[in-house]
Amino acid sequence: MGGRVPRRRRALTRTALGALLAAAVLTGCGATAPREDGARRAAGRFTAALAARDFGAACGLLAPESREQLTEDGKTPCDRALRSLELPSAGGARAVEVHGRQALLRTDDDTVFLSQFDGGWRVTAAGCVPQPDDLPYRCSLKGA
Incomplete structure (x- = not known):
């Protein structure tokens, strides 16, 4: 047999490799949708908490660095500092x-x-x- 792979086995190998490649492509393309949905839901919870004036809940949705920066800048607890920013709520x-x-x-x-x-x-x-000329955004609430 001298190292030759039977024709049937080669066909099965090609089919398996094709299926794996297709799965990888589909997974890669579809992976963004769940992350987009997760980000959209988190931002929705944050803006809903602001609309309800539940600043404690909104603080719980902040990244740790952003929460720390907010309390340092405002020199008050997170909920009071967040209230003082008067962020858009809806x-x-x-x-x-x-x-x-x-x-x-x-x-x-x-x-x-x-x-x-x-x-x-x-x-x-x-x-x-957003700022003109591709400058970074100017944000009322930001992390360090």
Whole structure:
């Protein structure tokens, strides 16, 4: 037999490799949708908490660095510091962009940035306004 692979075995190997390649392509293409949905839900919970004036719940949805920065800047507990920012509290999600573990969600009234942590998506910045000439967004709430 001298190292020759039977024709039937080669055909099965090609079929298996094709199926694995197709699965990898489909998985790679579909992986963004669940992350987009997760980011959209997290931002929705955050804006709903702001609309309900439940600043304690909104603070619980912040990334740790953003919460720390907020309390340091305001020199008050998170809920009071968040209340003082008067962030936009409502607006339907118009678009979400996910890049790795980072997301940007545009609502009718705001732009919210999020990061994905082991425990889920957390808000890293909100009250963000785009700047001209491709400069970074200016955000009322931001992490360090």
